[in-house]
Amino acid sequence: MPQKPPAENASRKAIELLAEEYPNAKYYLNFSTPTDLVVAAIISAQTRDEVVNSVTPELFKKFKTAKDYANADVNQLVAYIKKVSFSGNKAKNIIAACKILQEKYKGRIPDNIEELMDLPGIGKKTANTILINAYGIVNGIPVDTWVIKLSNRIGLSINKDPDKIEQDLMKVVDKKYWGKFAYILKSHGKKICQSQVPICSKCLLSKLCPRNGVTKSA
Ligand code: SF4
Incomplete structure (x- = not known):
């Protein structure tokens, strides 16, 4: 039977409680420049943050600009990120994305979602993440696997599709929390509402929470 969403005021209360509980929730990948962030975000697909953060210091020391990556050899790049899953594909995407950045934007990272989503390896979640964390531009809520799972559990959305979940969240989450909402949910997921056994x-x-007492990964 489909889950019934809780009343809107219960959802708003749950969001306030979470925001109070995790006031320091923040983006989890290390970076210094927008270019670093684009590269880290591409590397992070289906890879744990700790693994991404373990390979990027040496990578960022060697490659600093979009031009550096655009001129890199795939194998050279793979050598730096070989610990991450799909390193070959990710290296190709980084080089392809940086060639576009170099040729079309003179190495600058675009500050709008459409141009970011045109880059290989960048979907909507990542584009939102880059806008928020590189430029402080908050036009949406990044929807990652934690956001999907916890939004469903807490009853903030009954959808599975990330775009629909984002639309649902934007109706109930106060805009002041949009930029960090994904990190608030992730913090709660890692600490309490764990994937397998909440x-x-x-x-x-x-x-x-309508799923209080859930005993399996759902
Ligand atoms: S830990 Fe349980 S009560 Fe808390 S949000 Fe997750 S499913 Fe709901």
């Missing part, structure tokens, strides 16, 4: 008995949302 610790509902210790959850600050236990009185509001």
Whole structure:
């Protein structure tokens, strides 16, 4: 039977509680420049943050600009990121994206979602992430696997499609939280609402969450 969404005021209360609980939630990949961020974001697909953060310091020391990456040899780049999954494809995407950045934007990272999404390896979630964290431009909410899982569990969305989830969240999440909402949910997911076995008995949302007591990965 489809899950019934909770009343909007319960959802808003749950969001406020989460925002209070995780005031320091922030983006989890290390970077110094917008170019670093684009590269780290491409590397991060289906890869744990710790692994991404373990390979990027040496990578960022060697490659600093879009031009550096655009001129790189795939094998040279793979050598720096071989610990991450799909390193060959990711290296190709980084080089292809940086060639576009170099040729079309003189090496600058675009500050709008359409141009970012035209770059290989960059989808909507990543484009939103880059806008928020490189430029402070908040036009949407990045929807990653944590956001999908917890939005469904908490009842903020009954959808599975990331675009629909984002639309649902934008209706109920106060705009002041959009830029960090993905990181708030991730913090709660890692600490309490874990993927396989959520610790509902210790959850600050236990009185509001329609999935309180869930015992399996759902
Ligand atoms: S009550 Fe359980 S399922 Fe709901 S948010 Fe908390 S830990 Fe997750």
